Amino acid sequence: MENKKINIIIVDDHPIVIEGLKMMLSSQLGFTVSQSFTSGSEIIDFIKSHQVDIILLDITLPDANGIELCREIKKISPATSVIMFSNRSERSIIMQSIQNGASGYLLKNTSIDELVVCIQGAYSGNIVFCNETGKILSKPSQNDLPVPRLTKREKQILQMLAEGKTSIMIADELFLSPLTVDTHRKNLLQKFQAKNSIELIKLAAQHHMIEGNT
Template sequence: MCNPIKLLIVDDHQMIIEGIQSLLEDQTTVKIVGTATNAKLCEQFFITQTADIVFMDINLPDLSGIDLTALLLKKYPTLNIIALSTFTQGTYVRKMIESGAKGYLLKNASKFEILKAIEVVHSGQKYISPEAQEALNYELNLQKKLPKITKREKEILVLIVEGLTNSHIAEKLFISIDTVDSHRKNLYSKLNVNNTARLVGFVNENKYLDYL
């Protein structure tokens, strides 16, 4: 008989943890080896124990599940992480996958889907729930349509959105005011706006920085 798949649940809501434990308590193919309600406890778990799969909540109190996923995979590259979230926005799905997650489940997933996701991911494939996949497809299509900017332009755009003037940006980035002004004009051109107010409006309305 094959060893059961070892599962760690990371979620800051005890009700979710207990719900998954209840759903899987009669399973012989999956064994819940631990739970953690925040990133710190999750990291502590791996000091003395191991898991094959981690169910990862995105909204944790001390570190986002997106950042924690990237952190864990840097230390444990063979770990399989499946996001388990209430967030259906494509941005969250994309960022989790970009961080290295192998799956994305919604918290209203059925027992059947949870087990399917575990089996699929454990076999080396990806599993994204249909609703999350639809949101991800929309997100990726939208991303393709948005204008591309350089790394330096992004740095300056972030500071413009924060309300900094050209002189403050120049001081912060150790570049000349003329260089900042040149980048600002390039941003106007690329994003098809003609002043700072419209530039900031475009960024906020389209959540543009989330796509960069």
């Protein structure tokens, strides 16, 4: 068992990428690249009758979305570790890939040394990222920030701002001075860490804090 090589499959719609990866990985001790495919349907057919240790999977394929394909692969072969291998660096795509069962996410500018370490890590059961994707994930997105706690009055004013009402209109409707409304608006901007009212409303909608935006 100690001499068992890690069996790797490459799925990418660019033959030049496949050939480059084959050359680099086949030269590494303990690795064998047994197959490569350029479409999602081919890899699905293959894993139904073959055991695979690692699949390096591109996101953009001619017949499939790699993220959805990952989930399908894991249903058929739970023991197979899928590592997404892509040029896409959006945080949401990385997170969605992991949620769909991927064992890691690497960008295509990853070095061979880093690729080798990540394959070994995924084979051992770990979730792996290249340095760049690790940095992307370490930066919190607005959706990861805690939901601000608002007073009843702040909720009222937030809703009215979302309806397009000005400070003067809000002041008249709530029997407040425009200065008081502006103070509440500044507090809202601070609580949401928003630069302006447009960003404030967008963030509040993301947190489902505005009626009609749930």
